Amino acid sequence: MQKYAHFKGLTIPLLLLLPQLMITVVFFYWPASQAVWQSFLLQDAFGISTEFVWFENYRDLFAKPEYYKALINTGIFSFFVALFSLSLALLFAVMADRQIRGAEVYKTLLIWPYAVAPAIAGVLWIFMFDPSLGMLARGLQSLGVNWNPRLNGNDAMTLVILAATWKQISYNFLFFLAGLQSIPKSVIEAAVIDGARPMRRFWTIVFPLLSPTTFFLLVVNLVYVFFDTFGIIDTVSGGGPSGATETLVYKVYSDGKGGTNLGGSAAQSVILLAMVIAMTAFQFRFIERKVTY
């Protein structure tokens, strides 16, 4: 029995794929290849002459301590955002899955942050934590915490982590909730009869059964933190104070801004691209092998 419709020849399949292929070419392959090309070029300060320099831009990059700082910042930033957004989302999903009263309202509310544009999310958090205006910042100050993300690098990092986490929770929540609801009720009931108390049940049954979801979300979150947090960082801290919140993707922007170091900026984006490709490839391999049961 034939399960799929089969087309004769290539014309129709190609025609059907064309719109998607064109979008991919125009918005991905073209800019990506441009970036690769740019990363091998060096422009003089006035943008008059351009020279092909092979890997000099990359060599420059790895010679600069700022680049390592941005790398470390990205590491800290992504670790905490992934940790907080995954664990909080899982906690919320477990609670929503218990079908508490008003679960629908609760679910809808949790999904809202995802619909908020990054820049607006950033502004929101700036307001709440603004040292002179923000109510949360004042609360902190009244508790004796000397809170000032504009001057203190750690405060600034905390703030961008909070903002980015808040935005990502909804997405993770949806996936965790779907994952929880796909676990058959009778499996949980069998564990109840088998004498597993709630905490043990969670760690020995629920969590392992969610591991494909968790792993998928981990990679998605890392990709999110690597690329998509630009808007939040730009509005919340602008990479400051003195580069304390400058991540790899933000550095691509600030180095390329004004066209002062286009080649270096391009080299950075090529490295980022390679990292994400590696993560995605790793995810596919891993999902195929280990996490499935």
Place this chain on the structure above:
Amino acid sequence: MAQVTLNNVKKIYAGGVEAVKGVSFDIPDGGFCVLVGPSGCGKSTLLRMVAGLETISAGEVAIGSRVVNQVEPADRDIAMVFQNYALYPHMSVYDNMAYGLRNRGTPKDEIDKRVQEAARILAIEPFLQRRPRQLSGGQRQRVAMGRAIVRKPQVFLFDEPLSNLDAKLRVQMRVEIKKLQRALGVTAIYVTHDQVEAMTLSDKLVVMNGGQVEQIGVPSEVYRKPASRFVATFIGSPPMNLLPAKVDGHGIIALGDALLQARDLREDLATGTAVEVGLRPEDIEIASEGAAGSLPFDVEFIEELGATQLFHGQLAGKPFVMQAATGDVAAQAGRLWISVDPDKVHVFHAESGVRLGKA
């Protein structure tokens, strides 16, 4: 091992659905009780209340001498086999069986001993390191059984454990479950809507309908003396024929022009009382034309079942089925004269459907 007692047990779900409307019965230690009934009659709900997976709205459930209404499922000393097996998909067969013992802190070598023993009894030793998805339906079923027996519980609870298997495997597993339960001597409650499973497995049969018990008894008694029209048509295959009739004196039923003797009939019924008479397809005998108590049966078509044949047709203007051993009756359409042993004539009240038997 323990007896199980249900005392006026009720279940009202949150939405106001009254799924179980006051059920009482008890199962002796080591007994095999089957709950049977049509879909939605509350069998699973009742079983789940015994398991502790549903709260008990009213009444009492006792296991042994202990009322368990407020006892956690894990502490009721029961094991349950689910319809979809509910195996832990991420654990090996061995771990699936060991899980309940580990949660209870059983020593490692004791766990190993019990799992190996259960695996031997159920012939699943070769699969101990496999994951459930690498097993066939029948093998998964065995693992689910294994998970129940390693715990050595007081009571086994089964919720339609065989309904996902093919017909042949179902018969085979049915026999094995019965053997296993006998050998272990554990009290069992088994839910099914399959009346063959119900008849063959039980030593106590509970027929349910609409959240209530219709009849409780040993299977042969439920078959021979169904307490209501519902039980009469539910137990037995093909189902019992039901024909409208009237009481015509002591122990006599008028069915159209013919008069039929019924031995199990209340004596205080006025002549002319409307009743329904029930005749099982397998109880019908061939009579000679015009003999006393013989009924004319117009055969329309015949169904071949191999060892037996089903004769479908009309009797007194109603659809009627007769079952006969192949070759006993000429397989052709046309009129047959039939009769039924007075011991095998069932009479039910026309409206309420209760059996009008002798006290």
